Amino acid sequence: MVFLTAVLKSAHPRLRLARSRLLLQACKAQSWISTPILLRLAERSPCVYQIPNVPCRGIVLDGRRRNARDQSEKESGQVSISRSDRSLPGVSATQKVKQAGRDFTYLIVVLIGLGVTGGLLYVVFQELFSSSSPSKIYGKAFDKCKSHPEVIGAFGEPIKGYGETTRRGRRQHVGHVEYLKDGVKHMRLKFYIAGSEPGLQGTVHAESKENPETGKYEFRYIFVDIDTYPKRTIIVEDNR
Structure with a gap:
């Protein structure tokens, strides 16, 4: 019994060190872990002094930088979209003018065709059905x-x-x-x-x-x- 107690006391510091290393690896693997969560995990372990804080801060800072960069890209994308939207009315107006010109030309052609067809029908009617032909x-x-x-x-x-x-x-x-x-x-x-x-x-x-x-x-x-x-x-x- 005395021997078992002595073995546990000698192994207890090593177990604490292994637990601290596991916490550090988990912090490196998951960049989304924030500082308050890391501190709560560290409070449960008495070996807080063995956990280096610099890498975790770097991870947190990298995450913030990524978020800022994504936000700036979204804003720049919105700005470019808004600029392109502003340029659309000018292009559509030009297209409308061209389309109106084509429609007017087609209308003139159709009216001329209707006039010629009406004249031919009148001549045929006069020739076939008029009593004075x-x-x-x-x-x-x-x-x-x-x-x-x-x-x-x-x-x-x-x-x-x-x-x-x-x-x-x-x-x-x-x-x-x-x-x-x-x-x-x-x-x-x-x-x-x-x-x-x-x-x-x-x-x-x-x-x-x-x-x-x-x-x-x-x-x-x-x-x-x-x-x-x-x-x-x-x-x-x-x-x-």
Whole structure:
């Protein structure tokens, strides 16, 4: 018993020294340990004089320096962001001006396209649906010719009508002349007809004038010149 007590007394200072070294290593490994926590740990050990305070202070100072440096970096980042934000309105305004110019150009192009399209539609409507168009008057004159008995007897059925021959070889163009006489609109037509008789062709001459009351064209005359020898003329209608 006396021997065991003597051994414990001799080993007690070494145990205290080992505990102090362990505390010092823990302080070096964990830089986030603050000075008050380190002091509380040191108070529990009677060997405070063996713990060097300089490294722990250095660690604490390094932590503070890091915090200060991080704070300064954050502030500088905020300043740069704010400066870049201030420069954005100028760039966006320039882009808005350019975009407005492009939009205005596109609007002009669209308006021009709409105008051209409207003009073409008006011309097509006048040509196809208006009662005073040359094609409409030609259709009426041709119907009178192909249903006339003398014309059928001279050319045979079926009777076809066609216009002047164009450079492309088409015969869809009907020659016509519009003029004013005594303040009234007049129109003259010239087209050709042919039937089942081989080599026989006729030239149709028609004239119409506008009725001031109805606004429609009425035929003054329609006659057919047969291209034979001697020349023969068939009068389809004469209102002169």
